[in-house]
Amino acid sequence: MPDDSPLIQSLRTAVAAAPADVPLRLHLAELLLNEGRSEAAVAEAAAALQHAPGDERARELMMRAMEVPGRAMEVPGRAMEVPGRAMEVPARQQPPRRPGFDWKAAEEQVGDVVPPRFVESPVRADGQDDPGEAEAEAWDVEAPGTVRLADVGGMREVKDRLEAAFLAPLRNPELRKLYGKSLRGGLLLYGPPGCGKTFIARAVAGELGASFLSVSVNDVLDMWIGNSERNMHEIFQTARRRAPCVVFLDELDALGAKRSRTAHSGMRNTVNQLLTELDGIGSAEANEGVFVLAATNVPWDVDNALRRPGRLDRTLLVLPPDGPAREAILRYHLRERPIENVDLGKLAKVTDGLSGADLAHVCEAAAERALLDSARSGTVRMIGMKDLLAAAKDVVPSAEPWFASARNVAMFANEGGMYDDLVAYLKKRRKL
Template sequence: MHVDQLDALESALAASPDNLPLLTLALQACADAGDDARAQRLLGLAQPATQAALPGSLQLKLAVLALENEDYARALEQSPTDQPEGRLLRARALLALGRREEAGQEYRAAVKANPTLEDARIAAELGGKIVSLDAARRLGAERTVANDDTDQSEVVRLLKPDNERATFADVGGLDAVKQHIRRRIITPFQKPSLFDRFRRRAGGGILMYGPPGCGKTLLARATAGECGARFFNVAIEDVLDMWLGESERKLHAVFEEARRAAPAVLFFDEIEAIGGRREYTREATSSKLVSQFLAELDGFSQNNHGVLILGATNVPWAIDAAFRRPGRFDRVLFVPPPDQAAREDILRGLLRDRPTSGTIDVASLARGTTGFSGADLRHLVESAIDEAIEASLQAGQEVPMTMAHLKTALAEVRPTTTEWLTTARNYARYANEGGQYDDVLAFIKQHGRS
């Protein structure tokens, strides 16, 4: 609705301020236009009884408008109490006003009436859970002193919280993998009350495997970002220790910290370093560490509810078979090289905000990069940037990157996934117990790799 029409409605209401249909129409138009100031003027013209007679859906819209404009007291006043959505809005407004106890009551009432309204961020705020990263920042560059005790400050250092928040929007392609993660992992974290009603637990273990550079680590960070959970990137080299029993103690301390910080995501990259097949090792200490890891995943003596363990590996055939038992890493996801649509998406992201000139044919580049991982595509763009920088130095002025630079780089850069796919093909054909590598076979068949 145009401004002149809103002006006409306001003039009509000035003459008949308690005309409920006219007031409803005008306020609906203000809500659609985001005109909070005018909506308040129109409400001020009407009697309290007329305001109370407004439709509940419209009252909810006006409360949202007030909340967006950081008028929390008015949002609280205008939020309807007979709707779960209105009580959720009241909880948000009360939290902003510092009235935490009342906010908790409203939030619990809203979720009890409609479990789908559960909001992990509001729940975290109400719980007052704060993770201090000062110790991690101060000690980030230090290493473990041999044979020292695993104290709390060391655990904070070992669990390196990732300050950069990521979501699935930051992950190019992999739509099928993201959909699977969202359905099986993220929703139980976001709506725990709904899942509790069905006795479906949130948490567990997910193992991602695939060629290097295809986005497994980014997917782990994005999963944590979508869940609204704390993300802890466990440094494998800091868990391993040369002294007997220290590796197991550190691993146990890592899990204990995650349980205290739940909901939390523990991410182990290159997980085969602490979860390798026990029959292939001659060292008893390695077997003990694997057994400790399995015990922590089981949560036999502790509660792992709300703790999600993500593992990533390039060599899934090197992982001890016991990790695949349901309740441990019971969900195994293949993260393949990006397809053409995903490569286009990744290339657009990599080229964004770069100085370019002329037309960059992203579709043509994507067609010419079959088998490239995300890391390979980054290397391609950076090689083209090197060409443009060299040309700039020779010209004495900035020379933007062009399609010609990218074609030159494409002639030199080769995909790094070929060797992995060849090895994986052999395992998928001859060691595919229980169909664990069926996804690899399907990918190879679809993309014509013999």
């Protein structure tokens, strides 16, 4: 490339100082084109079009520079170099233009100079590419599952409470209308960790033939102001579009903590938004077909407004599994493992007080014992009763710390009989 003339150097300096000055940049491009430097002229014209996409002079200059690839075009009145000879071009005479302009070739040549102005695909006329639809699918909504309450081993009292408070009114719309039973409100499951609250929620969704949308604090909270409230609103909007749908609010004490104890205004606003969504944004019909279940280990940390009538007004205590439930859980976790001479009834008795998660750990630990013994002896053996009893002996009930905390609440904070079922259980177990 030839060296720049003093005039072009001065113009380059001026353009660098004022890059948005389109007339100045086009003047530089015109001089470059007149000196036969079409590639440099194209770059300057492209930069001008970036600042002024509709500028006719910039477009005309771009076309002039692109129409003579491979040869140098001189100013009017100068010689134009043509392979094999030099010829004079009369002053003010323009070279013949082609009937069309190859925009694809132009785009390839200036692609490195001019970045794309728009990167999103245009929305289709049928609305299938509507960002709102894509945004709605951002939440993981599970299709109606095959899990039913019959798959929940034991827990007869829990099932009876679910049937009376939640399922029977839904299955019998005529009786519901006769007795004036409202479907407003939701169900709060509480109890020690690892006792199957999430599994029960999925079973309820299966009984209803509804989609399942599980929501945790990570799905809602956002570092930017207003985004957490928007996420909460979009979750319920998604559930309304996919109705019938069960919205499962996991760890409700994190999503709906008591606002009086919350120092950050963003968290208080998120709780306010949750209250609004539970109320159906002005009308109960807005949440038609949306069933809200929530779970927490510490219901005493949940904001009281969430538990008033019409919201999460029904409460169900989910305790460590009873005998039949423990037997069903043990059978499930041993079903694909090599076992022999295992007495599930006896094993269920010695594991009294263990949660579902504890029972799964018992089966895992027994399998590890048998595997390690087989590796050391070189002879593969089955998992036996001895392995399971030894594993159960080593497991400390994970629910005990929870009951230690719940005992104080049951004794001193049972306002309005809110935790009567917990008090009854603690007395039955002689923990109160």
